[in-house]
Amino acid sequence: MSLPIVAIVGRPNVGKSTLVNRLTGEMASIVHDQPGVTRDRTYRPAFWQDREFVVVDTGGLVFGDDSEFLPLIRQQAIVALNEAKVAIFMVDGQIGPTALDLEIAAWLRQQPVPILLAVNKCESPQQGLAQAAEFWQLGLGEPYPISSIHGSGTGELLDQLLDYIPPTDPEITTDEIRVAIAGRPNVGKSSLLNAFLGAERAIVSPISGTTRDAIDTVVERDGQTYRLIDTAGIRRRKSVDYGPEMFGVHRAFQAIHRADVVLFILDALEDITEQDQRLAGHIAEQGRACVLVVNKWDAVEKDTYTINDYRHRVYQRLNFVDWAEAIFVSALTGQRVNKVFDFVNQAVEQHRRRVSTAVVNEVVQDAVNGHSPPATRQGRQGKVYYATQVSTQPPTMAIFVNDTKLFKDNYRRYLEKQFREQLGFKGTPIRLLWRGKKPRHGVPE
Structure with a gap:
């Protein structure tokens, strides 16, 4: 990314995603009381005065616990810090300094990135200074009292941020193609994204529901800029409980709506399901271009007729998008992954085509x-x-x-x-x- 990056880190439930939404001016990150809602790092554009930058939301940091996704969340936070010009370390002013805050602060002091300390949940201006003063003990310099919900104190924090963000240089922007990566849980959406990038950009796990936010990644290939949007796996509505997963599914549908083309990921080892059909209908209803990406093709036993039989079955079951091209890939081995961009370009060209x-x-x-x-x-x-x-x-x-x-x-x-x-x-x-x-x-x- 050409714009400077600002990483927001902290332990779970201190309000990091709320601050991201405040700085970016949109409900970009899912906010929920349950710890661990944010897992991947999510990138959102923001600006303050004459400076433009990218805010990176990260998962809540927990040390000394390697259960479930916690090691992967730490890995994502480290990557975000390595990319960042400056980091904002968020703490909870209502609770005060915790042992985990002290542990994270000691770790951050070893990182090669400037740190600004934001003391969140200081809704009262009178009490905010006293609440913030307790965090001098972290050894990270002046603590800034803020309220992510109400916005108080964020201006002062951003003023300090400008010391690390250079003025935005005018530059020629290319025509960006927005690509949503969508499908049911566990079909390999995040693995495919990582195969595109050649890096562990999104957390990959066999546990369904790993990705919850719609994650934007900007890449350039052969002079063309693509915005890749990884989305949460879309399950049947009755299977989705109220809370983070429901919000994630809603974000996935929003991602489809703002995309130029949808990479509809299918699992070659599973039959086409009713939920696949619903998703195909939604893509067509939204008027999005589409490429059918059949993943895990390396694991299929094949003969001369396998690919034609599978293609016929896919188009028969997904008649809503029988106009979409199909490509058979393996995110695991990289088989034909690079050719997906050719299919994207062709679909977008037809999507934008005008006939006399x-x-x-x-x-x-x-x-x-x-x-x-x-x-x-x-x-x-x-x-x-x-x-x-x-x-x-x-x-x-x-x-x-x-x-x-x-x-x-x-x-x-x-x-x-x-x-x-x-x-x-x-x-x-x-x-x-x-x-x-x-x-x-x-x-x-």
Whole structure:
């Protein structure tokens, strides 16, 4: 990343994610009373005065306990500190200094990064100074009383932050492609992200539900910038309890909404599920481009017909996205992983493609000549006057006809099929808007 990085660290439940949301101006990180909600490091853009920077939220640090995800969370925090220009160490002013705070402070003093000490939950200006004063004993310099929830004291903290953040240099930005990595739990989304980057960017674990936030990572390949968004595994709603997992699933759907293209990850060792079908329907409904990435292909026993049989079964079950290209990969071995970007580029190109009105009408005319619109028993027949593309992302065609009621679903699907056969649009949904002729003097045409 070209912008300087500010890492936020601390023990669990001191309000790190709340501060991230305050600094970035959005509900970017999941906030919940349960410890351990934030596990990966999440990157969010922020600014103060004339400076732009990236805030990194990290999981709560716990030493002397190697259970569950805690060693991995520590590893992620170390990576964030190594990338950072400055770090903010957050503590809880209402509880006061704890043994874990002292242990983390001793560890931070050994790190090669400047540290600012933020004493959170100091909602009262009068009591805040007294609460903050207790933390001088950490040996990290002046403690700044703040309230992440109300924003008090954050201005003073950010003013100090500017000593370590250089003024933003104007630079030419490239056209960024936003890529959401989505799928059910344990299909290998985070492993695929790490395979793209060649680094342990996201925590990978066989325990389903490891990723909860939608995590943005910016990479550049062959002069093109990509924003990769790893998301939480999406389970059936009745399987998701209220709390962090529910918020994570909600963030996953938000990630799909703001993406240009979705890498829909499937597990080659498992059958297509009802939840896969729901997710495919959501991708199509949102109008996102899509690439079907069949992971764990190295573990499948194959013969001459395996790949074609599997591809046929996938398209049959995921008919909502039967226009998407499929690629068979292994995040574990790296097999064909680099080719995924080629599929992304092709899908995005089609998603942004615009076709001239003359070509659109030529396709429609050929379709009508090949198969006339059906007529009613009363002899009224559908007529297509003309068509034009009205927008992209996804490509959207307006079809002007005499009466939209005369064009049933079968004929509408037929016309969409003709657009795909004649114009391609592989990798993107297309939308047809049917527009009827306005009645004259209140009498329908």
